[in-house]
Amino acid sequence: MLYQSLDNPKIKDLKKLHTHKYREQKKMFLVEGEHLVLEAFQTGYLEELLLEEKTDFSLPVETNYVTKSVLKELSNLDTPSSMIGVCKMKEPANKIGNRILVLDQIQDPGNMGTIIRSAVAFDVDMILVSEDSVDIYNSKVIRATQGLLFHIPIRVCHLKEQIVELKEKGYPIYVTKVDGGEDVRQVDKQGKYVLVMGNEGRGVRSEIMELATNYLYIPMNQKCESLNVGVATSILLFALKDRDDSE
């Protein structure tokens, strides 16, 4: 089928997936471009493919065609690609794993995406995200993950409860602190961890800070007060992985 009208109810409905609220309600989201569409397909997220008319591409899923103007309407890019994937959210598995990354109120989509990408790179088993963080299905987040969003379980939840539970199970709770923490390179070797990272400006909120078992810091030149949160998270995950590899 070819959709040509911006007033088509289905197109209007899909466009509403640009809002967090509607994505949450429908448990659906959009991805753009061949790379993300393929990643979504391979990991079982892709429900439907929308191709610009005359695009030579196929996947074994429901496929429909749209005109350039419809594609533009559904796109979040200045230069829309020739395809959009309609994806279904998946509930993450219950198995929590050994390496847990907790994100408290990350606001910038680029940072969130970068962190998700690095979490896959450094073998994080599960990401827990606070309810007031930027939506992980925001198109900018998805683009910044480079498709790795589909390769890691992410649970949006009330963080405090979850961390208390993990702490009771014996996970060390690592929180970063500029002054008075342990150098991340010196942290005791151990099989599992919970690493908590906070908001770009305010850091980790105090009720979560209090749950820490260890405060960590990244040694750096004193001219620099802090690192970008995406960078800091990635370095910590690298350093924690580093440690395990050498066991």
Next chain:
Amino acid sequence: MLYQSLDNPKIKDLKKLHTHKYREQKKMFLVEGEHLVLEAFQTGYLEELLLEEKTDFSLPVETNYVTKSVLKELSNLDTPSSMIGVCKMKEPANKIGNRILVLDQIQDPGNMGTIIRSAVAFDVDMILVSEDSVDIYNSKVIRATQGLLFHIPIRVCHLKEQIVELKEKGYPIYVTKVDGGEDVRQVDKQGKYVLVMGNEGRGVRSEIMELATNYLYIPMNQKCESLNVGVATSILLFALKDRDDSE
């Protein structure tokens, strides 16, 4: 003096500093907000301060006032701050130092800014930037550096010549390579290095790649093809610093 008109020649002139070409011609650039203005002042970059009328703030530099509409005209932010600093570029010192970061065609302003911030954090002595990279005085770059642009010498130059010269002086030339490099955690300890990082999509161009003395990689999960360039650079600088600290 209070500038009220968008047609004032001085205001029109300052607005032209939004373009790379004009910044290069005048050797001037703008910064916005108290934090960046203070950093520029403390490091000797600030030439003139423009305050929104009635703003209570002072520094011992030439200060003029502007109306809200003039401020908005000169601002690159959706919500302009109450002050803009007019800064003069400085020639970096000739002394090159021991830890050199080379950036080949970095295009994204956020990545460039993040990398500059991390370079200060991990004690880089000098950054060399290719002429076809994003302009380091672009307002998004400056914001992403969090003011650390003013704390590190950066030279925009023809990279190949410079790297050849550094190689002749005995610097190891590290370039990242996904397959077949050395694990960055295993690199020989040595006092100085040149680390070359490349474009977000294409990596380091081949004529520079050929100059490498060592290929490095960051060990990561094979699901992840690569990291964000700001993250990868920061991890490498951290790992290289790490190594020196333990000597």
